[in-house]
Amino acid sequence: MLSIVDRVVDSEMDGMVADLQTLIRQPSVSAKKQGLVECANLVSAVMKKAGIKSDVLYLGDDKSIPPIVYGQAGSRSNPSKTLLFYNHYDVQPVEPLELWDADPFSGKLEGNYIYGRGSADDKGELITRIKAVEYFLKKTGDVPCNIKFIVEGEEEIGSVHVEQYLQKYRDRLACEGVIWEFGYVDAKDRPIISLGMKGLLYVELVSVGPSRDAHSSLAVLIENPAWRLVSALATMRDANGKILIKDWYKEVRDFTHQEIEVISHEPFDEKEFKEEYGVSRFVANAQGSDIKRALVGLPTCNIAGLNSGYIGEGAKTVLPARAMVKIDFRLVPEMVPEIQLQRLKDHLSEHGFGDIRVNFIHGEAAARTGISDPFVKQVERAATEAFGSAIVSVSSAGTGPMHSFAKVLGSPCISVGGTYMFARIHSPNEFARVDLLNKTTKCICRIMENFSSY
Numbered sequence: 515m516l517s518i519v520d521r522v523v524d525s526e527m528d529g530m531v532a533d534l535q536t537l538i539r540q541p542s543v544s545a546k547k548q549g550l551v552e553c554a555n556l557v558s559a560v561m562k563k564a565g566i567k568s569d570v571l572y573l574g575d576d577k578s579i580p581p582i583v584y585g586q587a588g589s590r591s592n593p594s595k596t597l598l599f600y601n602h603y604d605v606q607p608v609e610p611l612e613l614w615d616a617d618p619f620s621g622k623l624e625g626n627y628i629y630g631r632g633s634a635d636d637k638g639e640l641i642t643r644i645k646a647v648e649y650f651l652k653k654t655g656d657v658p659c660n661i662k663f664i665v666e667g668e669e670e671i672g673s674v675h676v677e678q679y680l681q682k683y684r685d686r687l688a689c690e691g692v693i694w695e696f697g698y699v700d701a702k703d704r705p706i707i708s709l710g711m712k713g714l715l716y717v718e719l720v721s722v723g724p725s726r727d728a729h730s731s732l733a734v735l736i737e738n739p740a741w742r743l744v745s746a747l748a749t750m751r752d753a754n755g756k757i758l759i760k761d762w763y764k765e766v767r768d769f770t771h772q773e774i775e776v777i778s779h780e781p782f783d784e785k786e787f788k789e790e791y792g793v794s795r796f797v798a799n800a801q802g803s804d805i806k807r808a809l810v811g812l813p814t815c816n817i818a819g820l821n822s823g824y825i826g827e828g829a830k831t832v833l834p835a836r837a838m839v840k841i842d843f844r845l846v847p848e849m850v851p852e853i854q855l856q857r858l859k860d861h862l863s864e865h866g867f868g869d870i871r872v873n874f875i876h877g878e879a880a881a882r883t884g885i886s887d888p889f890v891k892q893v894e895r896a897a898t899e900a901f902g903s904a905i906v907s908v909s910s911a912g913t914g915p916m917h918s919f920a921k922v923l924g925s926p927c928i929s930v931g932g933t934y935m936f937a938r939i940h941s942p943n944e945f946a947r948v949d950l951l952n953k954t955t956k957c958i959c960r961i962m963e964n965f966s967s968y
């Protein structure tokens with residue numbers, strides 16, 4: 515089925531590419547606070563040019579917190595339904611620079627590829643949303659439902675203030691549905707519609723020994739903090755990945771029949787995946803549908819970094835004064851980061867490791883939109899029409915601030931977009947594909963049309 519704006523999307527591709535290049539050419543690295551306000555202003559200008567009302571909004575007087583860009587296009591034909599687009603204008607650092615074939619902020623176009631940091635993540639996704647609105651306004655003088663945008667500048671550093679922004683501007687951002695900032699397209703050009711994200715609890719455990727590094731002959735007398743830390747870690751997880759902390763899984767619910775059905779249809783190429791990562795087996799020897807269920811719905815306890823003592827060349831006989839480990843726990847729906855943190859602390863003291871310090875770094879709950887929500891079918895229909903086929907996924911294995919949106923706005927969130935899975939996001943030579951920008955824009959147009967009857 516054709517959308518009334520399909521032809522406009524096709525005929526205006528050069529304009530979309532040019533606007534994306536303009537956005538890429540404005541560096542906006544949140545980790546370095548580089549160019550953020552400039553980029554927010556630029557996004558706002560691109561929106562205004564598209565016919566979208568836009569403001570750059572701050573959280574308060576502290577202007578060191580990057581602003582959000584708000585956008586709004588009201589519908590005359592259907593003012594009762596509002597769809598919100600969530601995106602981000604910040605990007606990851608470009609290093610290592612020497613591995614780029616061209617300037618990371620050049621936005622170089624080569625055939626079907628536009629290269630540059632942010633070309634896919636997330637400026638490429640953002641431009642498809644803006645253009646979908648622009649083309650509707652151009653073609654019909656209206657949009658099929660009310661449209662709002664929130665474009666933040668701290669996604670790549672953990673969306674530190676997005677929940678506060680949502681609270682502060684909750685009335686302005688009120689909506690009935692949210693289209694998430696990204697969406698992958700697999701190697702067979704099928705978009706993956708993801709209905710959720712895992713949560714995260716990130717901590718540091720620090721074990722402190724003698725007041726300074728000591729001669730290792732004293733290991734007969736002085737307890738080694740690295741051994742204490744390793745012993746503590748060994749009590750937390752078994753060899754099959756099961757977390758041994760009391761009540762860790764207490765709130766975790768089983769998949770519904772409907773979820774199991776959807777998960778069974780999610781593609782996963784076990785052989786290709788193992789080759790890609792150079793591994794011969796999975797945790798707990800997972801096979802078949804267990805692999806997919808683990809990705810969607812298993813909590814994890816992952817050692818992200820481990821540091822103690824001498825790690826230079828050759829031998830140094832030393833008893834270190836301190837040992838530290840960084841751990842990320844992925845969480846699934848109903849797990850509350852603060853409660854899990856307390857369970858971890860209780861576990862350590864109950865096992866005789868009460869002296870190990872637990873530093874809380876980051877906590878974020880999981881979120882999941884129910885499969886039976888009518889919004890899901892609408893997005894699936896739109897994506898299938900625009901791309902030829904689509905895959906529905908119960909949840910991404912990754913983490914994002916989706917729970918904040920669900921909690922503050924009370925709206926279902928769905929992730930769909932046009933980022934090719936191997937588009938090297940966060941890596942050198944990141945690219946966007948022009949053909950996928952085209953299809954994604956058509957998909958967004960259809961989502962807007964379908965949403966008018968949500």
Ligand SMILES: [Zn+2]
Pocket residue numbers: 606635670939940
């Ligand atoms: Zn990213």
